[in-house]
Amino acid sequence: MQPPLPAVRLLVPGNIRHNSGGNVYNASLVQGLRRLGVSVAMESVDGAWPVGSSEERRRLAGLLGSGTGTPEQGAGGTVTIVDGLVASGAPEAMEAAAAAGQRPWVLLHMPLLDHPELEIRALAAAAGVICTSGSAAAEIIRRHGLAQVHVALPGTNQAELAKGSEPPYLVSVAALLPNKDQLILLGALAQVTDLPWTAALIGSDEADRDYALEVRAALEEYGLEDRVRLAGELTGQALEDEWHAADMSLLVSKVEAFGMSVTESLAHGIPVVVRSGTGAVEALKLGAPAGDEAALPGAAVVLDRDPAPLAATLRAWLATPELREQWRQAALTGRDLLPGWDATARWVLDTIGGGTPRD
Known part of the structure; x- marks a missing residue:
């Protein structure tokens, strides 16, 4: 029997306003999850991430503990996923959530190069880490030896064939x-x-x-x-x-x-x-x-x-x-070999416990 679908709350950095790969991934993941019937709330977190000020990290801890912005809880409960750009530099907030029995997942687009000592604490406090590439997952495992590291590759939207130009x-x-x-x-x-x-x-x-x-x-x-x-x-x-x-x-x-x-x-x-x-x-x-x-x-x-x-x-x-x-x-x-965003959403959903586990 298919387990009940969880609701998902995705916390994303509010200070990345250009059309970054991480922003595109997050928005496309939300759309893909909703197509699978998942209730999703995407919440922008203000701060000078990836580390932020002490006040911004304190506010993040309160956000993780309060459930502000959480969608109406369904039979599968609510799962919080935090973008790695927010989570990796704020281990105190992640540890506080874990201590309160509310361990969030981390969606990690790339490792935090300048602060590995913060990153390891933040990721160790998470329910698990979902990396958006195999290379990011391999680097996180190499750096920190973490076991609960999963991969959900970016999807691709179908597109029309390019016509090209002359000259190239x-x-x-x-x-x-x-x-x-x-x-x-x-x-x-x-x-x-x-x-x-x-x-x-x-x-x-x-x-x-x-x-x-x-x-x-x-x-x-x-x-x-x-x-x-x-x-x-x-x-x-x-x-x-x-x-x-x-x-x-x-x-x-x-x-x-x-x-x-x-x-x-x-x-x-x-x-x-x-x-x-x-x-x-x-x-x-x-x-x-x-x-x-x-x-x-x-x-x-x-x-x-x-x-x-x-x-x-x-x-x-x-x-x-x-x-x-x-x-x-x-x-x-x-x-014809590229995965779509529905595949990405399914990988994430299976990983956080809302579907049939992958092989």
Whole structure:
């Protein structure tokens, strides 16, 4: 007999206002859970997360203990899930909830790099940890040796096939942030200006205004103003129009737990170039038949500070029609291999005890 469905309360950071992967995941998870018949309340928690002030952590403890915003409790009870960006830097709040018999789950998008001593306490106080990528789960297990770590990969919405452009149009969908390393991408593009192409950096320029100024200065220094457009943050049809025109996308973050723009690109039949050694490789491999490295719908490039390896990959793709067609066909195949958001919601629901346990 199917166990009764719990109600779910999801606490998310209120200080991340740009269109981040975590925000997209959280909103899509809520929609997926509701399609499964789960009553869900998503509650924004104000604070300078991931650590916040002592007052903000105190308010979080009160929030976890009070049940404020909890949906009407059904037969399956109410399960609280806290975004890792809120929970990982606030162990006192998590420990207080555990001591009161109200252990919340943690939905962890990426490890808390700067405060592992806080993270281990917070995660140890949780009922369990749900990571949004295998790479994040492996890192958490490596760092802390936790046993109750589960994975619920991001889903992907069905999308129309991209038509592409002439000359080839390259897009990078990520907020302008130092970790996303748009500067190395511009450095690589500056080395292939003898070939025809155009490009766009699509993402918020408000998340780190100083870095956005560096990106603008680099555009001018490289003389790329006529080739590369800073599109700002786009959503809805405006973003779809960009995908429709694209021939390749790039995500060259220094650190990436997964990289949802990778699977979003593949959903449109667009191959992707990512940085080797990051979780974006895991996302890219979702678009390849299991174990078939030769069928990757794009490439993982080993990068440090020198843009030359990325420039070499771009040059090979731009100058070789056969390679472009090979990657395009691999991306088309990959579209059918991507999980949907209903699968993500089911993984989460099964993990917190609201469905049939997974194998």
